[in-house]
Amino acid sequence: MGFKVAFLGLGVMGYPMAGHLVKAGHEVTVYNRSAAKAEKWVAQHGGKMAATPEKAAAGQDFVFACVGNDDDLRQICTGINGAFHGMKPGAVFIDHTTASAKIAREMFEQAKDAGFGFxxxxxSGGQAGAENGQLTVMCGGTHGDFEQSKDVIAAFAKAVTLMGESGSGQLTKMVNQVCIAGLLQGLSEALKFGMNAGLDVNKALDVIGKGAAQSWQMDNRGKTMVEGKFDFGFAVDWMRKDLSLVLEEARRNGSQLPVTALVDQFYAEVQGMGGQRWDTSSLIKRL
Known part of the structure; x- marks a missing residue:
């Protein structure tokens, strides 16, 4: 059975995610800060567009969002013409933004007070995962809201998991980004070492990719790193935003993340080289 849903934010992730909701049989209304992007989406997928988040959310069973950061999320939720002003009791707001656990808990409490879920x-999975409907979704919230929502989220996901109470989804995404940052720095150093040693590094990747060093990053980014191709995937600017959330949370909970802090500074160097929109695998450019 299809539901009435809204999707707020049609960036490189949100645009295809909203499209998968249409393919799954849901009635979709979209909102985007740039109306031209919403018009393009409607022309491609059908559905409707709304002039504000509040109008998009009005009467919907589920409201999805995928925006830039904490401030963007707060604005589309509770700002002037924000979605929370239009949501009906019993609906659920599902936020796919990579943001702080603090803002997640703040929005959860406001939603609960207003009679709907958050x-x-x-x-995780990047632009390709969004386009192919193969994202991994890590959720924080109540069991009831999750059970109500999981089958709808599955329209663009290969895995949807409740990690715990509100904020747990964001904390799990932070774990994910710490892993990626460390893996990519190690892969960058290994590839540059292999080049300097005169190895056929593509052949080396084929060999070690069958052993204990194998990783998604090696399989999907190793050979493009060797070729110097970085015009795709998850941008350095976005990773630095995510790592700033990680390091702030680490200061709060007493975690020591020396490698992550160092790699964050390496990414700052990549930005200084003009690589703000290069893929995160561009760490090798420093070397």
């Missing part, structure tokens, strides 16, 4: 549900 799930923080950041994703």
């Amino acid at each position: 799930i923080d549900a950041p994703v």
Whole structure:
């Protein structure tokens, strides 16, 4: 059975995610800060567009969002013409923004007071995962809201998991980003070492990719790193935003993340080289 849903934010992730909701049989209304992007989406997928988040959310069973940061999320939720002003009791707001656990908990409490649900549900899988409907979604919120929402989220996901109470989805995404940052720095150093040693590094990747060093990053980014191709995937600017959330949370909970802090500074160097929009695998450019 299809539901009435809204999707707020049609960036590189949100645009295809909203499209998958249409393919799954849901009635979709979209909102985007740039109306031209919403018009393009409607022309491609059908559905409707709304002039404000509040109008998009009015009467919907589920409201999805995928925006830039904490401030963007707060604005589309509770700002002037924000979605929370239009949501009906019993609906669920599902936030796919990579944001802080603090804002997730703040929005959860405001939603609860207003009589509807809120799930923080950041994703992993990048643009390709969004386009192919193969994202991994890590959720924080109540069991009831999750059970109500999981089958709808599955329209663009290969895995949807409740990690715990509100904020747990964002904390899990932070774990994810710490892993990626460290893996990519190690892969960058290994590839540059292999080049300097005169190895056929593509052949080396084929060999070690069958052993204990194998990773998604090696399989999907190793050979493009060797070729110097970085015009795709998850941008350095976005990773630095995510790592700033990680390091802030680490200061709060007493975690020591020396490698992550160092790699964050390496990414700052890549930005200084003009690589703000290069893929995160561009760490090798420093070397």
